[in-house]
Structure formats: C-alpha cells, structure tokens
Amino acid sequence: MNYNWDWRVFFKPTGIGNEIYLDWFVTGLGWTIALALSAWVIALLLGSLLGVMRTLPGRYAARIAGAYVELFRNVPLLVQLFVWYFIVPDWLPEPLEDWFKQDLHPAISAFISVTICLGLFTAARVCEQVRTGIQALPRGQAMAAYALGLSLPQVYRQVLLPQAFRIIIPPLTSEFLNVFKNSSVASLIGLMELLAQTKQTAEFTANLFEAFTLATLIYFTLNMGLMLFMRWVEKRVRVPGLIALGGK
Amino acid sequence: MIAIENVSKWYGDFQVLTDCTTAVQKGEVVVVCGPSGSGKSTLIKCVNGLEPFQSGKILIDGTSVGDAKTDLPKLRSRVGMVFQHFELFPHLSIINNLTLAQVQVLGRSVEGARQKGLALLERVGLSAHATKFPGQLSGGQQQRVAIARALAMDPIAMLFDEPTSALDPEMINEVLDVMVELAHEGMTMMVVTHEMGFARKVADRVIFMDRGAIVEDAKKDDFFGSPRSERAQAFLSKILSH
Numbered sequence: 065m066n067y068n069w070d071w072r073v074f075f076k077p078t079g080i081g082n083e084i085y086l087d088w089f090v091t092g093l094g095w096t097i098a099l100a101l102s103a104w105v106i107a108l109l110l111g112s113l114l115g116v117m118r119t120l121p122g123r124y125a126a127r128i129a130g131a132y133v134e135l136f137r138n139v140p141l142l143v144q145l146f147v148w149y150f151i152v153p154d155w156l157p158e159p160l161e162d163w164f165k166q167d168l169h170p171a172i173s174a175f176i177s178v179t180i181c182l183g184l185f186t187a188a189r190v191c192e193q194v195r196t197g198i199q200a201l202p203r204g205q206a207m208a209a210y211a212l213g214l215s216l217p218q219v220y221r222q223v224l225l226p227q228a229f230r231i232i233i234p235p236l237t238s239e240f241l242n243v244f245k246n247s248s249v250a251s252l253i254g255l256m257e258l259l260a261q262t263k264q265t266a267e268f269t270a271n272l273f274e275a276f277t278l279a280t281l282i283y284f285t286l287n288m289g290l291m292l293f294m295r296w297v298e299k300r301v302r303v304p305g306l307i308a309l310g311g312k
Numbered sequence: 313m314i315a316i317e318n319v320s321k322w323y324g325d326f327q328v329l330t331d332c333t334t335a336v337q338k339g340e341v342v343v344v345c346g347p348s349g350s351g352k353s354t355l356i357k358c359v360n361g362l363e364p365f366q367s368g369k370i371l372i373d374g375t376s377v378g379d380a381k382t383d384l385p386k387l388r389s390r391v392g393m394v395f396q397h398f399e400l401f402p403h404l405s406i407i408n409n410l411t412l413a414q415v416q417v418l419g420r421s422v423e424g425a426r427q428k429g430l431a432l433l434e435r436v437g438l439s440a441h442a443t444k445f446p447g448q449l450s451g452g453q454q455q456r457v458a459i460a461r462a463l464a465m466d467p468i469a470m471l472f473d474e475p476t477s478a479l480d481p482e483m484i485n486e487v488l489d490v491m492v493e494l495a496h497e498g499m500t501m502m503v504v505t506h507e508m509g510f511a512r513k514v515a516d517r518v519i520f521m522d523r524g525a526i527v528e529d530a531k532k533d534d535f536f537g538s539p540r541s542e543r544a545q546a547f548l549s550k551i552l553s554h
Contacts, residue, residue: 202397202399204395204396204397204399205399205401207357207362207395207399208393208395208399208400208401208458209401210362210384210385210388211360211362211388211391211392211393211395211462212388212389212412212413212417212461212462212465213385213386213387213388213389213390213413213417213418213465214385214412214413214416214417215385218416218417222401222412222416223401226403227401227402227403230403303402303403303445303447304444304445304447304448305444305445305446305447305448305449
C-alpha cells in the first residue's frame with residue numbers, strides 16, 4: 065500500500081480555537097461515554113423491571129413486557145433513532161415541542177433522543193436476559209421462599225434476583241459493551257461523539273487511515289477495560305462453593 | 313391442626329388429587345407414603361397453598377388455605393416446610409438463610425434472629441458452619457440447615473416433602489435423627505417419605521396414597537400389621553422386601 069502514515073496529525077491545530085485534532089477525539093469520547101452510561105442506566109432499570117414482569121404469575125404483566133420486547137427487538141436501531149429524533153418530538157405538546165426543537169442546544173436534544181432510543185432498545189435485550197436468569201433457577205427456590213412466608217416482592221428481591229443477576233453477568237457484560245458500540249449511531253443525527261469526530265477529522269485532514277485507526281484503538285481499549293471491570297464484579301459477587309451460578 | 317376435606321385438583325383434564333380427606337391433630341405425626349406419581353407431594357404442597365386446588369377445603373388452625381381472603385404469607389410463616397432438594401438459598405450464608413425470613417417476615421431484630429439461628433444450628437449440630445455457604449455443605453448437612461431454617465419461624469406444624477430421598481444413604485440417618493427428636497418433642501408433623509423405619513418409630517398414623525386418592529388412613533400398628541387395601545399390601549411388600 066502506497067500511503068504515507070502521519071501520526072503527528074493528531075497534534076496539529078484544527079484551526080478552530082486553540083484545539084488540536086486530538087482534542088476532538090477526547091470530546092467525542094466524552095460524549096460516547098456519557099451517552100452509553102445514561103442509556104445503560106435506563107436499560108438496566110427498565111430491562112430488570114420488564115424481565116421480572118415476564119416471569120410474574122399473572123398473565124397481563126407478562127404479555128405487556130412480551131409485546132415490548134418484540135416491538136423494540138424487531139425494529140432496526142437506526143429506524144428507532146430516526147423515530148425518536150424526527151417523529152416523536154412532533155407529537156409533543158406544543159410548548160414542549162418548541163422547547164425541544166428551538167430552545168435546547170442541538171447537541172443536547174440529539175443527546176436526549178439517542179439516550180432514550182438506546183436505553184429503550186437495550187432494555188428489551190436486558191429484559192430477556194433477566195427473564196432467562198430467573199427461569200434458570202430451580203422452581204423450588206421460589207417455593208421455599210414462599211413457604212417461609214415471604215411476599216412476592218420479597219421473594220424476588222431477596223431470593224430470585226440476587227441469584228439471577230449473578231447468572232447473567234456474562235451476557236449482561238456483552239450488552240453493556242453493545243451500548244458503547246451502538247452509541248455510534250448518534251453520529252447520524254449530528255451528535256459529535258467519537259465516531260462523528262473521527263469522520264470529521266478524516267474530512268478535515270485527509271488522514272482517514274490514522275483517524276479510523278485511533279478510533280478503533282479507543283473503542284477497543286474502552287471495551288476491554290469495561291470487560292475487565294465486569295470480570296472483577298463477577299469475581300467479587302461470586303458465592304463460595306457454588307459452581308452453577310456465576311461461572312467458574 | 314390441619315384438616316383436609318374433600319380436596320381435588322386437576323392439571324388441565326388430568327386429575328392429580330381425588331377427594332382427599334384426612335386430618336392431623338396437634339402433636340400428631342402423620343406419614344404419607346405411596347408409589348411415585350400418587351399425589352403425595354402435591355397434597356402436602358396444597359396444605360400451605362404452594363399448589364392451588366380446585367375443590368375441597370384445607371384448614372390450618374382454623375384458617376382456610378384456599379380462601380382468597382386468607383393472608384397466605386402470614387399463614388405460611390406459621391407452617392414450616394422442608395423440601396426434597398433442601399432449597400437453601402445458595403447466595404446467602406447458612407446463618408443468613410436462617411435469619412432472612414425471621415427479619416423480613418416476622419420483623420424480628422437482626423441480632424435476635426441471629427441468636428435464634430445460632431441456637432438452632434447448635435441443635436442440629438452445625439454451629440461450626442454458620443458462616444459457610446450452602447454449596448460448601450454436604451446434602452445431609454444442608455437438609456439439617458433447612459429444618460433449622462423452618463424451625464426458626466417457630467412453626468405450629470412442620471411439613472416434610474420427601475426430606476431424605478435426594479440424600480446419599482449414609483446421610484439419611486443424620487436427618488432422620490433430627491426429625492425423630494422433633495417428633496418426640498411433640499411437634500405436629502406431616503411427612504411424605506418412603507422411610508418406613510421412621511414411620512414405625514415415630515408415626516401415629518400412616519396414610520397410603522395411590523393415583524391421587526387416599527387409599528388407606530390407619531393407625532401405625534394397623535397399617536403395618538394388616539393393611540386393608542391390596543395396593544398398600546403390594547406397596548409394602550415391595551419396599552420392605554430387602
């Protein structure tokens with residue numbers, strides 16, 4: 065390949081303010097992390113709630129959660145994002161619509177749309193994992209808990225969920241990483257997160273290969289770090305003498 | 313103490329319990345036996361409402377289990393239950409297994425529950441294991457913890473659902489010893505088991521079930537002396553032949 069790699073490009077001034085190109089990547093990484101973490105909070109809370117609903121004895125709760133999962137899992141993420149960003153604001157009551165479209169900084173309104181979109185999309189996936197975790201437990205566990213007089217919320221809170229979450233840490237880890245990777249869709253509605261900054265650097269400098277190499281390294285390091293963190297969590301909550309739960 | 317009146321239960325079209333009627337008096341030990349699939353476990357799970365039943369009535373100390381108005385958690389907290397597969401909570405230490413329901417359901421103080429739990433562990437000979445987790449104990453030890461966990465709630469009666477059938481033979485006796493001791497102390501007990509030695513030693517009455525129905529309900533001596541039904545005779549000759 066006849067290409068002159070020039071890694072010094074990241075330290076060249078962008079011509080905007082005093083910024084060098086590396087600053088753009090730092091800003092972009094900041095947006096990516098903020099997006100992914102806020103979406104993950106929504107996904108984890110809502111997903112857990114839906115996952116529990118899917119295992120409840122009554123039919124209605126399970127059906128509602130089931131319908132939610134099918135809806136959010138079967139529509140492409142990008143389509144969902146466009147719905148949240150372009151269509152949903154039009155449905156808001158007028159003062160709210162004006163506020164969202166005009167008063168808010170465009171970056172903030174894009175951020176809100178992506179966070180909601182990614183959070184709700186990932187919640188459907190978390191829901192299924194929580195459900196599987198609960199259903200993987202022996203039926204006798206819930207029975208024993210009920211037999212001691214625990215109420216339904218107590219049975220979930222004290223007995224089923226602590227075990228289910230330990231079982232699903234590995235698949236939850238991949239979902240956690242997916243949120244970071246999926247957050248790159250935000251670049252399509254103009255939010256300057258990591259991928260958007262990379263594209264912009266490539267366009268400004270014509271050093272496309274360097275820009276995307278750096279982006280790849282940043283995504284990889286970030287996700288590797290998260291994975292190691294989750295492994296550490298998994299080890300910390302491991303129960304002595306228990307082989308069936310929480311891996312090794 | 314426990315009154316079971318004309319209880320029937322169906323899974324879809326399949327009838328698992330047919331018109332079961334019996335009673336367990338205060339301080340009485342009743343053993344329920346019968347071939348597998350005869351409905352013994354289902355019946356005992358109906359007693360504290362773990363399994364619903366479609367017709368009939370079960371009263372515990374005067375409270376109807378099947379009544380929609382009954383506070384089931386409260387009722388269950390007064391009836392101890394021990395399961396075939398122990399069902400200790402694997403994520404909690406042994407002592408926390410014993411205190412969980414005392415604190416959450418009975419509202420006892422953590423320290424009070426702990427003292428009670430430790431005393432019961434002492435009683436089943438496992439105080440050295442209080443801080444271990446269930447996965448670190450043998451089956452027999454786990455089942456003794458399960459009995460202690462049920463006793464921690466100060467139950468008015470104890471239900472045992474095949475408490476020894478998942479155990480290795482050498483561990484069966486350590487569990488049966490605890491149960492015999494309980495029986496001698498006057499605990500009201502309903503025990504689903506195939507341990508006829510246990511039945512002979514402490515049972516007041518033996519109930520024999522087959523195909524979802526109570527075929528025989530007799531005083532222990534009558535049951536082992538001359539069971540009236542052919543099926544009970546056939547069952548006994550099979551399990552007592554060795």
